[in-house]
Amino acid sequence: xxxxxEAIIEVxxxxxxxxxxxxxxxxFVPRGGPDGGDGGRGGSVYAIxxxxxxxxxxxxxxxxxxxxxxxxxxxxxxxxxxxxxxxLRMPVGTVVSDLETGEIIADLDHHxxxxxxxxxxxxxxxxxxxxxSVNRAPRQFTLGExxxxxxxxLELRVLADVGLLGMPNAGKSTFIRAISAARPKVxxxxxxxxxxxxxMVRVDVNRSFVVADIPGLIEGAxxxxxxxxxxxxxxxxxRLLLHLVDIAPLDExxxxxxxxxxxxxxxxxxxxALYRKPRWLVLxxxxxxxxxxxxxxxRKFVKDLGWKGKSFIISALTGEGCKGLVYxxxxxxxxxxxxxxxxxxxAVLHP
Numbered sequence: 265x266x267x268x269x270e271a272i273i274e275v276x277x278x279x280x281x282x283x284x285x286x287x288x289x290x291x292f293v294p295r296g297g298p299d300g301g302d303g304g305r306g307g308s309v310y311a312i313x314x315x316x317x318x319x320x321x322x323x324x325x326x327x328x329x330x331x332x333x334x335x336x337x338x339x340x341x342x343x344x345x346x347x348x349x350x351x352l353r354m355p356v357g358t359v360v361s362d363l364e365t366g367e368i369i370a371d372l373d374h375h376x377x378x379x380x381x382x383x384x385x386x387x388x389x390x391x392x393x394x395x396x397s398v399n400r401a402p403r404q405f406t407l408g409e410x411x412x413x414x415x416x417x418l419e420l421r422v423l424a425d426v427g428l429l430g431m432p433n434a435g436k437s438t439f440i441r442a443i444s445a446a447r448p449k450v451x452x453x454x455x456x457x458x459x460x461x462x463x464m465v466r467v468d469v470n471r472s473f474v475v476a477d478i479p480g481l482i483e484g485a486x487x488x489x490x491x492x493x494x495x496x497x498x499x500x501x502x503r504l505l506l507h508l509v510d511i512a513p514l515d516e517x518x519x520x521x522x523x524x525x526x527x528x529x530x531x532x533x534x535x536x537a538l539y540r541k542p543r544w545l546v547l548x549x550x551x552x553x554x555x556x557x558x559x560x561x562x563r564k565f566v567k568d569l570g571w572k573g574k575s576f577i578i579s580a581l582t583g584e585g586c587k588g589l590v591y592x593x594x595x596x597x598x599x600x601x602x603x604x605x606x607x608x609x610x611a612v613l614h615p
Contacts, residue, residue, distance in 0.1 A: 269420040269460075269498070271323035272363060275382040278306030278331040278347045280408025283388035286339030287401065298402055300337055300390030304344035306411040307331030308384040311360060313372035314353040320418050323352075331382070334408060337390045344387060352381070357423045357501070363415040373423065373501075381416065385409035419497060422460055424476035425597055427499035429531070430508035431523050432479075435548040437461070439508060439580035440477045443590050460498045467594045476502065496534050503600055504593065505543040511561060511577075512552035521568045542596075544574045546589065551579040 281303025288296025309331050329352060335344030354360075360370040360381065370379030386409045394402035428436040441447060444463030461477045478498055499505065507527070509520050524545075532539040547565065550558050562577050576592070578585030 268319050268321040268324050271320045271418045272327065273323050273416050273418065274328045274413070275309040275352075275416060276328070276330040276413045277308050277382035277384040277411025278333040279410050280304065280306045280385035280387040281334035281336040281344035282407045283390040283393075283405035284337035284339060284342075285391040285403050285405040288340070295400075297400065298391040298395050299339050299341050300392050300405055301339070301341050301343040302390050302393075303337045303387030303408045304334030305346040305387050306334045306384030306408065307347035308349045308380055308411075309382040310349055310351045311354050311358070311370055311372060311379050311381050312351050313356045313358065313375055313377045315356050315375040317353055317355045319355065320358070320420055323354075323418055331384060331411065333411075334384070334387050336408075337388070337405075341392065343390075346387070347384065349384070351378075354418065355420055357421045359419045359421060361417050361419070363417045369414075369416070382412040382414055385411040421500050422462060422476050422498045423474065424462060424498070424502050425473040425504065426475045426593060427502035427505045428475065428477045428508060429499070429505055429527060429543075431510070431527060434508040434510045435580045436477045436508050439546075439548065439578075439586070440475055442580045442583050442586050444475060465590060465593075467590060471594055471598075473594060473597055496531070496538065499538060499541075500535070502541065503597060505541050506546050506593075507543055508546045508548050509565070510549050511547040511565060512549045514552075521565060524569055544576065545569075545571050547575065547577045548580055550577055550584065551582050 283303050284300035286298070286300035288299045290296055309329055329350060331350050332347035334347050337344045354372055356372060356375055358370075358372045359368060360372070360379065361368045369381060370377075372379065388406040388408045391402045391405050394404045396402075428440065430436050440461060440463045444465045460479075463475045463477070464472055465475055466472045476498055478496070507524065509524055510518075511520060513520060528539070545566070547562050550562075553561060558577060562575075566575055574592075576585060576589045578589055580586065
């Protein structure tokens with residue numbers, strides 16, 4: 265199934281039914297009085313989070329969603345029937361906002377969460393409500409209220425504990441394959457990953473976390489280079505970012521230090537809050553280096569980068585160093601959940 269994480273839709277709630285102006289007409293009952301019933305309520309439009317859905321593809325093609333109108337009131341005190349509500353099922357993590365104002369209407373961050381997107385109109389009052397001692401034969405009634413109509417923007421932000429950042433071919437997909445059961449595509453050319461991938465990392469019984477892998481970010485992404493900033497929204501809910509760096513690029517002209525600084529700069533352009541998230545440095549592809557070179561090259565890289573936070577040396581291909589990194593992540597997330605995590609300012613890269 266094609267991964268779609270954005271959609272624009274229209275929702276139209278139903279109009280309330282009009283009230284009735286009717287009088288009781290029955291043999292041997294003169295001046296029976298008013299008996300007009302109220303109109304029915306118009307249908308509302310709701311959204312509900314469903315963990316069995318993982319894309320917004322249904323809303324890319326079905327853009328207009330309209331609830332029914334309420335029935336009109338009738339005589340003999342008959343009230344009109346209310347219209348049925350319609351429920352739109354969306355992936356967990358969907359953010360619904362008003363297209364015109366940008367106001368967030370709903371953030372569906374857990375399974376079964378329900379939110380009203382457009383409220384149906386109230387039904388009108390029949391003349392039964394207007395009778396009084398001085399108005400025995402009222403002919404007044406009210407019309408049903410119109411339902412709400414809105415243009416909405418849907419954005420899917422995947423739910424993950426850890427997010428992977430890195431230039432194309434930094435080894436993010438290989439890393440997520442090494443530590444989880446996820447099997448994203450891996451190849452020796454840039455932008456192999458075209459949409460976010462999620463992997464469940466099981467450390468022990470009842471100890472696990474979710475990792476999100478997004479397409480690589482390159483310099484100039486703010487201007488639309490590569491895939492731009494399109495997928496960075498999927499890291500907004502993460503608690504920790506891993507910045508993967510290819511420590512042994514095959515291209516001799518490549519400068520990993522400059523690329524790492526450029527990535528952090530692009531992250532800051534996109535969102536200051538995301539830039540300030542705790543971030544660990546992960547030096548990957550050490551299997552391409554001689555054992556005696558690894559520590560020396562890693563130390564030089566960290567020094568040239570000016571990195572003062574946590575750093576790890578791994579090989580996602582062979583699995584070397586991955587287990588230690590996974591346990592460190594699990595421990596950090598458990599500390600955070602318990603409220604004992606230390607201030608993570610030193611884990612942020614400043615270009």
